Amino acid sequence: MAFADDFVLLEEEERRVPNTLAAVEGFFRARGMEVNPRKSVGLCVRGYEGRSIPRVQPVFRIGGQWIRPIKAMDSFRYLGHQVGSFGVKRPNLYALQMMLERVHRAPLKPDQKLSVLRQYLIPRLLYGFQNPGVTGGLLTAADRLIKRFVKRVLHFNIHTPDAVIHAAARYGGLGVYCLRSGVPFTFYRRLDRLGREGDPVIRAVMASPRVARLVSRIRQLAGDVPPDQVWKERLHAGQMTAGLRSASGDPASSAWLRARPHGWSGRDFVRAVQLRTENLPVVGVPYNPQPARQCRGCHQRIESLSHVLQGCPVTHGMRIRRHDEICRKVARHVAASGMAVEWEPHVRARDGALYKPDLVIHTEGVILVVDVQVSWESVNRTMSEVWDLKRRVYDQQNFREAAARRWPGGCFRFCPLILGARGFWPRCNQVTEDLLRIPGHLKASCVNSVLKWGSSLHSAFMRTVWA
Ligand SMILES: [Zn+2]
Structure with missing residues (x-):
């Protein structure tokens, strides 16, 4: 059985091995290659009273040198698995624990540690865990180690739901692969595909009771719903995270998670992740007793993160600056693409009402009325509803009449721009x-601004209430 430069030689009887080895050496020598005795091992098992007993003395030679025998407790590495005298060994978590510890201690920024975990460390585990000895308990234990690592690196609250860590970034999670749901699913698909192969040997192996038992066990571990879907649903069903349902989607919302934006420190990144996952500390959380949840700034409402960022009078001034920064970014882009921009024009209606849209943009006979809003991703109101409410502020008779007097002959389009306060660019x-x-x-840049401002708003709030 050969796979690239790894190969296994099987013989029924020990006495035939030297001849076969000599033939193999001859085969390779004729092609300018050699078998390395130091990298070879021999496993020779004898049946004794119904038990198999491996030999402990070296019995085989390659190029005149003895090769290491595999004893009862020994194992060797073949195609990524540890193999011993009883077959493929069950993976253990010791190596994972060591790797996580090493990454945690490495002089890396938090986002780099997260990247190492997602792009190198976990992919390296996937193959070894697709192993006949794998169990649900083992995978869950491995996930627990990984979650503990993520929570340490990002300074998460212990109550942070798993869905936040495992759901894909496009749904609002961190996109850290979950071994318990992912490995059985992938493993089962591989086994299933093998079972459909035309090769009669593989078909016979797959039909053997031992393999059939393995396949049915892995199938049970895998369940029916793809892991990606499972975590998405859990995230969008969670009490704290349900609002992300209408906000997620655009890749601009998670570009910063893959690569730390220019000018951000490691701390900025951690604060942004904490904002996204509601890990910025506030007292208005379910596990605090009711009286202790009151806002320490205004004493009017529950001190939730959405109140601190979106409603509390203490942070009002910074909220305006957050809004203005987004407007400036959009205005700069629009002006650079050759359209004429009016910044906060005042439009007075006949009934005295004053309208101040953020930007009015003139382009090819069309006048675009743009209003920017940073809105909390909530279950009560979807982002599309927010968008539509904003549109209707201007898309109505009173404003249309006033605007027609201000810009005669113009054809108006009303286009709000909504950003999620936890750094989302919604589809609406x-x-x-x-x-x-x-x-x-530009979308990503606006998202990053919202995240950076969210973090500053929270810091400012904390400074005020502590003062
Ligand atoms: Zn308040």
């Missing part, structure tokens, strides 16, 4: 995006 912006020709990097 599509109309606006198309009209303003907003590129991906």
